Amino acid sequence: MPPPGLSDDLQKFNAGGSGDWFPVAEIRYYTNVFIMYEDKILLGYKKRGLGIHKYNGFGGKVEPDESTLDAALRELKEEAGITAPLIHAGTLLFVVPGQKWAHIDIFRADEYTGTITESDEMRPEWFEKTNIPFDNMWDSDRHWFPLLLSNQRFSARADFDREGEKYIQKKWWIGIDSKT
Numbered sequence: 001m002p003p004p005g006l007s008d009d010l011q012k013f014n015a016g017g018s019g020d021w022f023p024v025a026e027i028r029y030y031t032n033v034f035i036m037y038e039d040k041i042l043l044g045y046k047k048r049g050l051g052i053h054k055y056n057g058f059g060g061k062v063e064p065d066e067s068t069l070d071a072a073l074r075e076l077k078e079e080a081g082i083t084a085p086l087i088h089a090g091t092l093l094f095v096v097p098g099q100k101w102a103h104i105d106i107f108r109a110d111e112y113t114g115t116i117t118e119s120d121e122m123r124p125e126w127f128e129k130t131n132i133p134f135d136n137m138w139d140s141d142r143h144w145f146p147l148l149l150s151n152q153r154f155s156a157r158a159d160f161d162r163e164g165e166k167y168i169q170k171k172w173w174i175g176i177d178s179k180t
């Protein structure tokens, strides 16, 4: 049975951790974009802010009056200097007690245009799909990345405890969105 916040008709892919799900809170919308090319994936090394010193997709907050797709395209341009024909790949609910829930729409593309450029926020870097730096990413990424890489749409929830600047994964649930 999917946790609160996810649709009931998902097919479970994996789940783990312990304890209760954190209580419902207001939602804030974010985006995250992954560019694939042949056997490689483009990640960004975060130079500031939430997730500093981790590798992630390119993305950030959705601004008022902006669609998630427009926000994803804007952040990809701002943070990596490129544009791409984005496809919605999945959704991650990132939950931390005492904070708004982050609803992250995750996009992918298999091509891009422009010159990949480092920004103040992100240093882009290509990785082999067989050598993704999970030990230096958000802990939940390793659980949904197989679905991103195999082009299966997913919805996921990951609850993290916060200890100072550290985020410790407590519980997660990943489902395949079989409607698509």
Ligand SMILES: Nc1ncnc2c1[nH]c(=O)n2[C@H]1C[C@H](O)[C@@H](COP(=O)(O)OP(=O)(O)OP(=O)(O)O)O1
Pocket (backbone or CB within 6 Å): 030, 031, 032, 049, 050, 051, 056, 057, 058, 059, 060, 061, 092, 094, 102, 104, 138, 140, 141, 158
């Ligand atoms: N758990 C987890 N896994 C993978 N990705 C993420 C998380 N939690 C997250 O917040 N994220 C992603 C979602 C976004 O792409 C970024 C966070 O966005 P942020 O850099 O705070 O937003 P910006 O709008 O770019 O920030 P500023 O420009 O205001 O600094 O991490």
